[in-house]
Amino acid sequence: MENIAFEALLALIDDLTDEQRATFIKVLDENKDFDKVATLLDNRILAKRECLYCKSSNVKKWGRQSGLQRMRCFDCGKSFNALTGTPLAHLRKKEEWIKMAAALKDGLTVKDTAEKCNSSISTAFRWRHRFLKAMKGDVAEHLEGITEADETYFLESHKGSRNIPRKSRKRGGKATKRGLSSEQIPVLIARDRTGGIVDAVLPDQSKKSIKVVLGGKISKENILCIDGGNALWGFACEGNIPCRVIPASKHVHERNPIFHIQNVNGYHSRLKNWMSPFNGVATKYLPNYLGWRRMLEKPKPVLTPVAWLQAAAKPARQ
Template structure:
């Protein structure tokens, strides 16, 4: 806006009605929030071309408030969101509010009310924001590592094609443990607080051994409740194993070997999940990653951290991994 036009607009502000002034403030706040989010996404980061990984780039104007770049090798254009789960999403000025809603663990409807969007938009944003977060898992657990299986009801919530007759009035899982109506999740946690989890197709020795051998250090000691599958998995992976005899009341061995930390984590996870009144099994990995991130970031979590994690540029990623 030119100076003369700006001065004329400013002189007219005093003649605005209260409703009009409120509308102007809403627009100004939205613009300020949008600029803050763009600054967060573009701050100190110039990634290579997402199409050919070339570093020979040139600025190529702006679009949707974001700086565009053109690759001098492949000739394709991109911005800070190209190739990320947040690409092509609108209403950037509300992303900080939505990130805060994720930090607080709000439901889809409550997050939609806070951000002033439709509940379908809130649902779409939730799983776009959590796509990259779900992949932030610890890659090396050391020392004393506790392992346990926890179970979630198999759910086709939101699906239009069901492999079974629909439950018209809701349905509770009547079979505990490893029934067909349960989805097993293997949770591993060491004494540093480093946690990782894996949704399993079945709680079998072969599937668990592959995971344990990949994420547990060779010189670590694995503590379990003595279940046959985890015991065999530890042996197959070549990891030292300490099994507790819970049925005999033995919950601690040698004063240090127990599974109280992983059991406490399972309890917090399930308590936190109750607010969603059941989650679809196909989205379970996203919710596991969501809770895992909240626990590990702790007081360091901010909307900016959530936003960076959502686009795959999580600065405090080392907090999720012990070396």
């Protein structure tokens, strides 16, 4: 803006009403948040300078689009920006993304998130799961040393579905059958002593399903601590993985202070207590919430809204 135009703008400020001044300040603040998000995303792609399609380094700036730096590859001819191929691609209102990241960090409900981000409840819900999509598959590449593994269970939920194959329950409800049944969805969680976590919703309680989740992440170099479940035991035997079966004795950890499953059981407890205020989570979204909780388990210094935004803007891993 030229100096003459800027001075004319300043002269008009004195004539603004209180309501107009508040609107003007709000617009300036939103632009500041937008610039913060755009700079954060642009810096990442400018530092790497690699084509997202053919991995060529022959890329150059190619204007701006939707407030983000656009890049063009002169080998394959395709253009892209920092959000290409990520769950956040094509989402609008980037000025509110830092607030959305802060809402995830604080574990806000959908209603509180909508108020924080100046959006509707449906938009806040959609944003939540777009932000969590990249975190869903962000598990440890491999687990180290002594590793604990155990299943926990969540009541099957069709929350939000139009067609429910049974009578609906209110606010999560209770299972119609006692103990384990087809109404309980198994979730496998494996955790090493360094804090590395691998988790997944299992289609069934079979050795094959566990091998899909833990195969390649646990090896003969590990010592696997389990509670004696047939599927986990069979997985360990098939892979020749050293295994310790921890009996369900009240004071077993006092006799064997190194080999126990208290860490993974503690994680189960924290996960369920944290999910309790959601009054039942739809089974189809359960992997997203596992990724959300996994992110919360990281060291506190890295749990800033910027860190959450950076995690959400990564390509989703299946």
